[in-house]
Amino acid sequence: EAQVTQNPRYLITVTGKKLTVTCSQNMNHEYMSWYRQDPGLGLRQIYYSMNVEVTDKGDVPEGYKVSRKEKRNFPLILESPSPNQTSLYFCASSPRMGGYEQYFGPGTRLTVT
């Protein structure tokens, strides 16, 4: 089954404790991205990657890192999480750049206390 998976689905952590949210897709997609969803703000893009070893900032990259060492994986790293990073995070992938459909993962709800 074609899908985007994220782990963990739920995470409660404390300020300053490094964490990684994994994202994996099995569709051989070149393009992957991370979004955060906050009430009234819709989804805002954090980082995206057009292919292996090619990443770039989205609208709200501060406090986040990403890497793309393999085509299928695109982890999101929070080196020192803060409460304002409490949010619902979505990973998405699409075949390549352009007007292609993006396939979204199920989401990771992160709470930073």
Added chain:
Amino acid sequence: GDSVTQMEGPVTLSEEAFLTINCTYTATGYPSLFWYVQYPGEGLQLLLKATKADDKGSNKGFEATYRKETTSFHLEKGSVQVSDSAVYFCALRSAGNMLTFGGGTRLMVKP
């Protein structure tokens, strides 16, 4: 920069009522336009899309027409069902390939 504005919700309708969710956008060039739907506890799913002016996207009884002259992409459905209750997001993708989303509109359909 690019932006998408949606009507604020929640929108509450009775089953079989007519639905319109307004969406307007600001973008340079000729973006592609999308409607995504998010059911409770799930990720976003593409509902429909249009890639050029006057295109009509349609799926599951929902329709939206790309209106360049009014920079709009309003979502409509003639007869909503309880199962349509969800959050609907309008989005655009411009030349830079980033998806820009509106704030989302929650639809609640009562039996």
